[in-house]
Amino acid sequence: MSENTERLVPTPGQTIGPFYGYALPYEGGEFLVDRSHPNAVRLHGTVYDGHGTPVPDSMLEIWQADENGQVSQEPGSLKRDGYTFTGFGRVAVDNVGHYDFTTVNPGPTEDGKAPFICLTVFARGLLNRLFTRVYLPEDTDALANDPLLNSLSEAERASMIAERQADGSLRFDVHLQGDDETVFLAYPGI
């Protein structure tokens, strides 16, 4: 490749299929921190199809900054030591389409920015992965200034902001299709 100006064409994606369950999920994948961590937060929800039926064969991944907004580049996501925050989690939904992560609230990576958790969705029947963001509901000033959220309708905006429940949990449902369809993202270069 002598000419670096010409971009290569990306390899196409394909569905994760039905049989990833013994290959990709791993022990501790959903625990970015231990449940006993003083600031542990449950992030959970359900994945739905276009009929509002839970999708039982979906896998989710999250990637986020730590509480101080620092991006971890520490290895150890697959073999957790229980102390190091790696920022990455993976979980397969259960038989009723529900998922659970245990993590911390991400801090803003820059002052004044709205913090969010990156979420990637895979499923049987979904021919390529989907990206979205799970925004925290609290910093309303930062949310009001977020360029992506500001480009959305009220309903679309609401689909990307997690609900803080009474016990401190974050609730975030994924709707692959339908009236409540989650906003999914395309990034430059894809």
Add this chain to the structure above:
Amino acid sequence: MTTENDDTFDPPYVKGADDAADTQNQLNDEMAAISKQYENAGKEETQPRLDYAPYRSSILRHPTKDPRHADPETIELYAPAFGQRDVHALESDLTIQDGGEPIGERIRISGRILDGDGRPVRNQLVEIWQANAAGRYIHKRDQHPAPIDPNFTGVGRCLTGDDGSYSFITIKPGPYPWKNHLNAWRPAHVHFSLFGTDFTQRMITQMYFPGDPLFALDPIYQSIVDPKARERLVADYDHDISEHEWLLGYRWDIVLSGSNRTWTEDDSNV
């Protein structure tokens, strides 16, 4: 056998007797009509369509709205780091099991992972999974009456080298039947899960073997409506990778989407 310990398992995807009622010919007609529309539209596509009705399971599982364009923010410009702590070197050889040698054609699959600018993706995680030589997965939802191989789980991992290279030793997987339509068979394939330097490059795909007669019949492969694009999923036989009296070699290079990070000389090290 593994993974038999989930007693809450309920097979929600097992469908009724009439779910697979459509014939292959009906499927072929649907796929041909979509190909024709694509050719006439004259706009190049490089990824699978999410809305591809011949793959029946996609009908209720594809978003109906176009994705929103987002400028990546700091967290999206990085990917999780994986290291020797996460992946043991032996995990790239799927033929090593406690009991003995798995049955089937021993093969090596090698290639490089590059980003959209041709930059090697270094020290990053690659995960694969596949059926055995008879077309059976070690997964309790796989009810295909083909034999389980006690010496083959079909799961592997490795980290890429400094040049973006990866390599797995495995067994050539068999094609297998599924319930999309009557007499539906998937071409033999290996699932690949890939990370880049940016989380926006995350992808999962399938690698196929050259010359498979099932390509034209398979709605998952055909969901990539551009012929050139779908051929990017087909490995090349490479005699330079084959080893004397030991295994056959395939080469498959992977290109992720472009990185949006601002790379310094130190970062890229091309």
